[in-house]
Amino acid sequence: MPRKVKLEVTRELRLNGILGFVKRRVTPHGTGAKVTCPKEFLGRTAYLVITDERWEEEE
16 A cells, blocks of 8 residues: 655755755656665665756756
């Protein structure tokens, strides 16, 4: 059974102690979506930040 994910709507995000961030394209995976992340971050806590900007194709 698929589970629902609660989306918290906000205009500002402040985080301390981050190592950086990765901007990736959201791609389809079955009936959901996925974002690819480097394996060096396995076992870490990740935050996916959704913005209103559209994905721009890389040249």
